Amino acid sequence: MAIITGGSRGVGRGIALRLAADGAPVAVNYRRDVEAADEVVKEIAAAGGTAVAYQAAIDDESAVAAMVESVRRDLGPVGIVVSNAGSASRGSDVAGTPEEEFLSLMRVHAFGPIGLIKAVLPDLRAADRGDIVMISSNSVAFAPVRSAPYTMAKAAMETCVLTLAREERRHGIRANIVAPGLVATEMGRRLVRTGGKTIEDLDATYPFGRVCRPEDVAGAVAYLVSADGSYVTGQRLLVDGGGPDVPLF
Numbered sequence: 319m320a321i322i323t324g325g326s327r328g329v330g331r332g333i334a335l336r337l338a339a340d341g342a343p344v345a346v347n348y349r350r351d352v353e354a355a356d357e358v359v360k361e362i363a364a365a366g367g368t369a370v371a372y373q374a375a376i377d378d379e380s381a382v383a384a385m386v387e388s389v390r391r392d393l394g395p396v397g398i399v400v401s402n403a404g405s406a407s408r409g410s411d412v413a414g415t416p417e418e419e420f421l422s423l424m425r426v427h428a429f430g431p432i433g434l435i436k437a438v439l440p441d442l443r444a445a446d447r448g449d450i451v452m453i454s455s456n457s458v459a460f461a462p463v464r465s466a467p468y469t470m471a472k473a474a475m476e477t478c479v480l481t482l483a484r485e486e487r488r489h490g491i492r493a494n495i496v497a498p499g500l501v502a503t504e505m506g507r508r509l510v511r512t513g514g515k516t517i518e519d520l521d522a523t524y525p526f527g528r529v530c531r532p533e534d535v536a537g538a539v540a541y542l543v544s545a546d547g548s549y550v551t552g553q554r555l556l557v558d559g560g561g562p563d564v565p566l567f
């Protein structure tokens with residue numbers, strides 16, 4: 319079975335639908351929007367799959383521990399963990415960003431996910447195969463201005479995942495990173511609004527005539543956790559159409 323954090327909308331919703339369609343029972347984690355999480359669960363059930371929604375803020379250690387216990391009780395041992403939940407930083411430059419914002423983004427994108435992974439490691443190690451997939455961002459490679467708390471936290475977590483790949487392969491665990499560029503989700507729409515644009519404005523200027531969709535990211539995750547991905551670990555798979563050749567927005 320698979321836990322997808324932030325599975326209630328956007329990229330996480332796409333991953334939950336895809337892994338469920340590929341046959342995995344799915345735990346759909348969300349933070350606030352229970353209606354959205356319930357919609358995903360209903361959509362999976364209507365298509366013949368199995369899914370349950372679980373509320374827990376990823377940066378709340380005791381809530382995450384309680385969620386993992388509930389998931390095990392309801393759906394059995396965890397075989398796949400997709401660390402996807404996240405939010406952007408507020409858009410200040412480094413000079414104007416208080417320490418608390420750096421810490422907050424580190425809790426959401428690094429310390430929280432590490433806590434979740436540690437909580438499910440006994441299940442992953444006990445199985446013939448376990449998978450850890452982190453949803454990062456292609457921005458880690460080019461450090462855009464006014465997003466240091468977000469980019470730093472993603473970079474920190476990427477390093478941890480690559481370390482896990484080496485440490486845990488002796489236990490049959492694969493650990494990989496999927497790094498999208500801009501994706502057409504609420505987060506993506508908010509980001510482009512700050513530049514006075516919409517995703518639809520940008521579609522024609524993007525590689526292959528469109529901004530990345532959640533299904534594109536989900537396809538990469540599905541490959542990594544499939545039998546075809548079983549000899550792939552410690553990789554960072556970019557899902558950004560080959561990268562921007564013009565300013566993003």
Ligand SMILES: NC(=O)c1ccc[n+]([C@@H]2O[C@H](COP(=O)([O-])OP(=O)(O)OC[C@H]3O[C@@H](n4cnc5c(N)ncnc54)[C@H](OP(=O)(O)O)[C@@H]3O)[C@@H](O)[C@H]2O)c1
Pocket residue numbers: 323324325326327328329330347348349350351352354374375376377401402403404405426453454455456497498499500501502503504505506507509
């Ligand atoms: N969109 C992009 O352009 C883009 C590009 C590169 C990478 N990414 C990465 O892709 C991932 C998903 O982003 P998205 O675009 O799908 O974002 P989104 O549309 O804003 O959805 C975010 C999801 O994460 C959940 N969430 C947020 N903070 C949480 C927390 N502290 N604990 C638990 N759940 C939390 C939300 O649940 P609630 O609604 O219940 O709060 C929601 O399900 C993120 O890691 C993001 O950094 C996005």
